Amino acid sequence: MTIEVKNLVKIFGSFKALDGVDLKVESGELLALLGPSGSGKTTLLRIIAGLDWPDAGEVSFNGEDALAQGARERHVGFVFQHYALFRHMSVFENVAFGLRVQPRAVRKDEATIRARVKELLDLVQLDWLADRYPSQLSGGQRQRIALARALAIEPRILLLDEPFGALDAKVRKELRKWLRSLHHEINVTSIFVTHDQEEALEVANRVVVMDKGRIEQIGSPDDVYETPATAFVHGFIGESIELPVQVEAGVVRLGDRPLRLAADGLAPGASKLFVRRHDMLVGPPGSGAFEGAVQHVRNCGPVQRAEVALSGGETIEIDAPRDRELRAGDTIGLNPRRYRIFAG
Amino acid sequence: MTMQIADSVSLSSPEAKARAHAAAARNNLRTEPRAVRVTIISLAIAFLTVFVVMPLVLVFAQAFSKGIMAYITALAEPEALAAIKLTLLVAAISVTLNLVFGLVAAWAIAKFDFPGKTFLITLIDLPFSVSPVISGLVFVLLFGAQGYFRSWLRDHDIQILFAVPGIALATTFVTFPFVARALIPLMQEQGTQEEEAAISLGASGLQTFFRVTLPNIKWGVLYGVLLCNARAMGEFGAVSVVSGHIRGETNTMPLLVEILYDEYQFVAAFAIASLLAMLALITLVAKTVLERRLDGGEDRDH
Numbered sequence: 259m260t261i262e263v264k265n266l267v268k269i270f271g272s273f274k275a276l277d278g279v280d281l282k283v284e285s286g287e288l289l290a291l292l293g294p295s296g297s298g299k300t301t302l303l304r305i306i307a308g309l310d311w312p313d314a315g316e317v318s319f320n321g322e323d324a325l326a327q328g329a330r331e332r333h334v335g336f337v338f339q340h341y342a343l344f345r346h347m348s349v350f351e352n353v354a355f356g357l358r359v360q361p362r363a364v365r366k367d368e369a370t371i372r373a374r375v376k377e378l379l380d381l382v383q384l385d386w387l388a389d390r391y392p393s394q395l396s397g398g399q400r401q402r403i404a405l406a407r408a409l410a411i412e413p414r415i416l417l418l419d420e421p422f423g424a425l426d427a428k429v430r431k432e433l434r435k436w437l438r439s440l441h442h443e444i445n446v447t448s449i450f451v452t453h454d455q456e457e458a459l460e461v462a463n464r465v466v467v468m469d470k471g472r473i474e475q476i477g478s479p480d481d482v483y484e485t486p487a488t489a490f491v492h493g494f495i496g497e498s499i500e501l502p503v504q505v506e507a508g509v510v511r512l513g514d515r516p517l518r519l520a521a522d523g524l525a526p527g528a529s530k531l532f533v534r535r536h537d538m539l540v541g542p543p544g545s546g547a548f549e550g551a552v553q554h555v556r557n558c559g560p561v562q563r564a565e566v567a568l569s570g571g572e573t574i575e576i577d578a579p580r581d582r583e584l585r586a587g588d589t590i591g592l593n594p595r596r597y598r599i600f601a602g
Numbered sequence: 603m604t605m606q607i608a609d610s611v612s613l614s615s616p617e618a619k620a621r622a623h624a625a626a627a628r629n630n631l632r633t634e635p636r637a638v639r640v641t642i643i644s645l646a647i648a649f650l651t652v653f654v655v656m657p658l659v660l661v662f663a664q665a666f667s668k669g670i671m672a673y674i675t676a677l678a679e680p681e682a683l684a685a686i687k688l689t690l691l692v693a694a695i696s697v698t699l700n701l702v703f704g705l706v707a708a709w710a711i712a713k714f715d716f717p718g719k720t721f722l723i724t725l726i727d728l729p730f731s732v733s734p735v736i737s738g739l740v741f742v743l744l745f746g747a748q749g750y751f752r753s754w755l756r757d758h759d760i761q762i763l764f765a766v767p768g769i770a771l772a773t774t775f776v777t778f779p780f781v782a783r784a785l786i787p788l789m790q791e792q793g794t795q796e797e798e799a800a801i802s803l804g805a806s807g808l809q810t811f812f813r814v815t816l817p818n819i820k821w822g823v824l825y826g827v828l829l830c831n832a833r834a835m836g837e838f839g840a841v842s843v844v845s846g847h848i849r850g851e852t853n854t855m856p857l858l859v860e861i862l863y864d865e866y867q868f869v870a871a872f873a874i875a876s877l878l879a880m881l882a883l884i885t886l887v888a889k890t891v892l893e894r895r896l897d898g899g900e901d902r903d904h
């Protein structure tokens with residue numbers, strides 16, 4: 259099932275939640291919508307599910323107009339952020355719900371429904387919880403039951419809203435791996451919303467980065483990390499150092515200090531320089547593009563995180579390997595291994 | 603108590619010392635001296651006894667003052683039976699109407715956003731804030747001999763005032779906030795996610811209501827119906843204005859109590875009153891049980 263979204267606009271009061279979104283999702287993809295809160299990613303997901311209606315634009319499934327159908331007819335599996343399990347029903351009945359409410363003409367008999375629910379509970383590895391109630395489950399278990407319930411109707415598309423948002427870090431990591439292997443197994447076109455870049459990069463085949471109701475970049479996890487298309491994407495994904503610079507006549511300046519950085523093909527004017535924290539290589543003074551004094555050093559697992567006051571006046575944080583120890587007061591040279599400059 | 607226990611144990615072992623400290627700490631949390639505590643509690647009990655328990659006991663004492671036979675005879679009077687029947691009928695009508703109205707209003711307010719929502723919430727509370735006598739007078743103005751609908755009603759030969767429809771209307775008006783008020787906060791807290799989940803799983807509107815929404819609010823509905831029923835049976839002011847006090851026809855139980863009392867038929871008056879008091883007691887017990895259910899339901903959510 260392919261999904262195509264064209265020029266989608268959604269306005270809540272004076273707030274533009276979606277501001278002209280175009281997106282094509284290929285059949286069998288596992289796509290992540292990544293962005294900060296308020297970027298419109300959940301609104302986009304809800305419109306695809308039929309739980310919200312756009313003010314303008316088109317949504318089509320396999321070329322068919324999806325907006326002509328209500329949520330009920332779209333056969334879309336939706337997993338809610340807080341699971342929305344039916345609290346008065348057992349786990350079994352929760353999963354069976356979608357099968358029991360089918361029109362009488364197509365409804366399966368009780369034995370078939372039971373077998374199907376059993377199969378789904380096996381799939382999410384929770385068959386032993388069938389008689390429990392949602393309140394008796396852990397967060398990770400609720401999440402998997404919500405997924406089993408959504409899969410019961412054999413959805414054409416699976417949509418997940420912040421699927422791991424309410425879980426603790428360890429469970430989240432386990433479920434990520436599990437979701438990826440489950441997707442591999444059932445191969446349903448899936449979209450999930452997340453504000454966690456690590457989650458998006460680790461789980462998805464493709465990542466859509468959104469901000470302020472617009473799509474900033476669509477690409478593979480490698481694309482969005484290695485070659486961010488916009489300043490926003492660079493700042494949002496990975497831990498970046500952002501410096502305001504001036505580009506004039508092929509020279510990049512930080513304050514009044516020219517940096518030894520290539521400025522080929524850059525438009526002159528105020529720009530932003532982005533470097534990943536771990537891409538700032540430490541060298542002796544005078545060896546790099548930047549000069550600075552180490553203010554403060556902390557060890558963060560495999561790296562040491564140093565606060566460096568640049569001679570241009572800015573203070574930045576860098577992650578340096580721990581093989582050469584930095585000390586507060588050291589004067590060092592810094593050379594970006596990789597960097598990008600965006601106009602504006 | 604804890605203090606005494608702490609004093610009596612030997613403080614030789616460190617464990618016992620720790621226990622004694624813990625007990626002392628617990629005691630210190632209750633900062634008021636014993637005398638103050640006793641005074642406050644006795645005051646509360648004395649007040650409750652004079653203002654709540656004694657009147658209640660008195661109702662039953664008066665009702666049975668001439669023996670159980672007189673009590674039964676008083677209740678078996680045709681006038682009394684007619685009043686009981688009318689009260690039950692009116693309560694059944696107004697509870698049914700308000701159940702439907704309350705569900706619809708709470709649903710609209712909790713699950714949708716629309717202009718005028720705050721105004722509607724205020725309007726629902728109106729019957730609580732106006733005197734029941736005024737509520738009754740409004741219906742006299744609408745349906746009475748000088749009322750707005752008088753000619754239409756006369757042409758179609760419909761009697762509203764001084765008849766069952768008038769009493770039912772006035773009672774419904776006075777009791778209409780109960781169900782809605784019980785349900786609005788409950789439904790607002792539960793949100794719309796479960797309904798959305800049901801619809802995305804292919805359920806129709808009716809299936810969603812009966813399989814998801816209603817089971818989630820059933821204790822709230824019962825709670826609202828219970829309070830609504832108690833008020834409907836006990837309503838005096840509004841009903842007094844519209845009923846016309848026709849004996850054996852338009853007297854409800856509260857109205858009959860007043861009439862009998864005015865005629866110095868104390869046993870009969872208190873016999874009817876004792877039925878209303880029993881209704882209150884049953885309501886109270888049922889309310890406590892339901893409140894526990896509602897709290898339990900909330901616990902299960904999280």
